[in-house]
Amino acid sequence: MDKKGIESLAKLARIDLTEDEKERLTKEFGEILSYVDTIKKVSEDAPDLPKPQQYNVFREDTVTHDSGVDTETLLSEAPDREGDYLKVKKIL
16 A cells, blocks of 8 residues: 555545654555455465254244234223224324
């Protein structure tokens, strides 16, 4: 990575760098990239581990009761209602 590349990255990141910082980053960038290459080599050499078997833990959707059976019971517990609806304060 040369000085122009550092300036381009700084412009993309919208940061201002001094000349000293640009010089220092030019040197450090090579070290960073070589470290990333080392990590890539290690991950390529790693053995493939067996993947755990996956299975669906969800149950099938089934109707357990008839619709509206408990509606009146639930509405009777509400502090205020209007027909078959709960009545609440207007919130804006």
